[in-house]
Amino acid sequence: MGDLRAALRSPWLPPVALVLVLVLPGIGERALWQDELATRSAVDRSLPDLVLLASHRDGVVAAYYALVQAWSWVAGLSPAALRLPSALGVAAAAGLTAQVGARLAGRRAGLLAGLVLAVLPAVAQYGQEARAYGLTMAAGALATLLLLRLLERASRGRALAYAASVLVLGCLQLTALLLLAGHAALVLAARRGATAEPPARRAWAAATGSALLLLLPLAYVGSRQSGVVGGLEPPGWQDVADLPAGLFGASTVGGAVLVLAALSALRRDVRGPALLAAAALPPLLLLLLSQVTPLWRDRYALVTLPAWALLVGAALARAGRREGALALAALALLALPDQVDLRGPVRSGQPDFPALAAVLAERVREGDAVVVPTARGARMRQGLQAYLPPGAWPEDVLVREGAVEAGELDAVECDPATCFPDPLPPRVWAGCRRDCRDPLAALEPETARLLRGAYEVERTWRAGAGAVSLLVLR
Numbered sequence: 001m002g003d004l005r006a007a008l009r010s011p012w013l014p015p016v017a018l019v020l021v022l023v024l025p026g027i028g029e030r031a032l033w034q035d036e037l038a039t040r041s042a043v044d045r046s047l048p049d050l051v052l053l054a055s056h057r058d059g060v061v062a063a064y065y066a067l068v069q070a071w072s073w074v075a076g077l078s079p080a081a082l083r084l085p086s087a088l089g090v091a092a093a094a095g096l097t098a099q100v101g102a103r104l105a106g107r108r109a110g111l112l113a114g115l116v117l118a119v120l121p122a123v124a125q126y127g128q129e130a131r132a133y134g135l136t137m138a139a140g141a142l143a144t145l146l147l148l149r150l151l152e153r154a155s156r157g158r159a160l161a162y163a164a165s166v167l168v169l170g171c172l173q174l175t176a177l178l179l180l181a182g183h184a185a186l187v188l189a190a191r192r193g194a195t196a197e198p199p200a201r202r203a204w205a206a207a208t209g210s211a212l213l214l215l216l217p218l219a220y221v222g223s224r225q226s227g228v229v230g231g232l233e234p235p236g237w238q239d240v241a242d243l244p245a246g247l248f249g250a251s252t253v254g255g256a257v258l259v260l261a262a263l264s265a266l267r268r269d270v271r272g273p274a275l276l277a278a279a280a281l282p283p284l285l286l287l288l289l290s291q292v293t294p295l296w297r298d299r300y301a302l303v304t305l306p307a308w309a310l311l312v313g314a315a316l317a318r319a320g321r322r323e324g325a326l327a328l329a330a331l332a333l334l335a336l337p338d339q340v341d342l343r344g345p346v347r348s349g350q351p352d353f354p355a356l357a358a359v360l361a362e363r364v365r366e367g368d369a370v371v372v373p374t375a376r377g378a379r380m381r382q383g384l385q386a387y388l389p390p391g392a393w394p395e396d397v398l399v400r401e402g403a404v405e406a407g408e409l410d411a412v413e414c415d416p417a418t419c420f421p422d423p424l425p426p427r428v429w430a431g432c433r434r435d436c437r438d439p440l441a442a443l444e445p446e447t448a449r450l451l452r453g454a455y456e457v458e459r460t461w462r463a464g465a466g467a468v469s470l471l472v473l474r
Contacts, residue, residue, distance in 0.1 A: 032082075061172070063171035096306070112324055112328060113312065120249055128342070140303040144278075146161050150204055177212070179282050243283065257308055257331075275307055276311060356461065369396075379410065424454055432469065457469050
């Protein structure tokens with residue numbers, strides 16, 4: 001009974017519960033979007049086929065795919081099943097953040113830090129997304145907690161645990177290893193504050209070096225596959241201005257967090273500036289590295305959210321019990337509109353695949369064909385197939401080799417000039433993404449040219465940022 005009371009008083013429990021309350025309801029309702037469809041495509045194959053895929057592309061996230069694949073053997077491939085690991089990841093991140101905060105600044109600061117993380121819109125967004133970011137947040141928070149334990153008292157077991165957490169972090173997201181720059185700042189702060197003995201610092205250096213050495217093959221794979229990443233450009237000042245909204249999930253929330261974090265860093269305790277370094281260094285380094293190689297996505301800095309929450313939690317704890325609670329409530333109210341928006345049926349800029357699939361399921365006839373856009377990872381084929389009943393997909397006339405057989409995320413298509421059926425199918429369904437005023441604009445130019453010459457558009461159905469059109473022979 002005493003253990004139960006102690007658990008209920010623990011600072012990690014309320015943040016974990018709050019995250020689950022915010023993330024789990026409706027987790028399967030939003031349509032899968034482009035990146036999640038890549039996850040679904042990767043895990044919906046055998047383990048040897050996943051290894052083949054990793055040898056061609058996405059090798060740096062193969063560990064995440066393997067984890068979700070194993071989970072899918074039990075839970076299935078529904079949107080809710082694919083997203084549940086992410087939900088559990090962000091919940092764990094909130095609990096671990098509370099534990100870190102309790103070690104650094106006391107129980108109340110830890111509790112507030114965990115609750116701050118829980119109400120950030122970005123946590124709910126990526127907790128409901130079948131990508132690695134939720135688990136990466138948890139791995140980063142765990143590594144930070146294990147670092148503090150190592151600095152308190154060096155031992156072989158603690159050093160191995162920290163090294164293992166860094167290894168997991170890198171396997172989930174290589175760019176998340178920039179968090180180690182923040183860890184270095186914490187080690188320096190511990191040295192200045194005389195809270196870490198030389199053996200602890202040596203153990204940290206050895207553990208970090210060992211983990212990075214083991215991750216070198218993965219980094220090599222990533223460098224070899226960097227050419228398959230499209231659409232990434234060096235970030236500019238506009239990307240810097242957009243970072244608070246992208247990182248925290250809302251510009252208003254991001255502004256409030258940055259102000260409170262700056263106030264927290266002004267404290268005389270050396271850990272304030274060190275925590276600010278842990279929060280700010282990874283995105284700054286990512287911005288700099290992205291000037292040389294295409295790496296920039298604001299979501300790649302999500303691993304720093306626990307550090308930002310720790311700064312805010314410390315500031316709220318120093319403000320007093322009542323004032324801290326009111327400030328937390330105000331932050332939650334600021335986040336509320338975005339918490340509501342991210343629960344819409346379709347992600348902004350993405351097709352409503354369930355609605356478009358319903359059109360096909362109701363209207364496809366025997367002998368129909370289908371063509372879809374594939375440029376820049378459109379994933380239209382996977383998006384429609386994910387919501388269609390078995391046997392409802394029309395003849396995919398341009399497919400030369402399936403995604404699984406080719407070791408790719410999408411099927412490999414042939415040249416329409418040489419492989420389009422002869423005689424021509426009487427009806428063709430054409431998919432479209434984004435601006436669909438011209439329903440054939442998203443297709444490859446050769447495919448669009450062939451269809452314009454032989455077919456006319458009978459009707460177009462639009463849903464979200466996508467459409468399907470029925471073309472009939474002239």
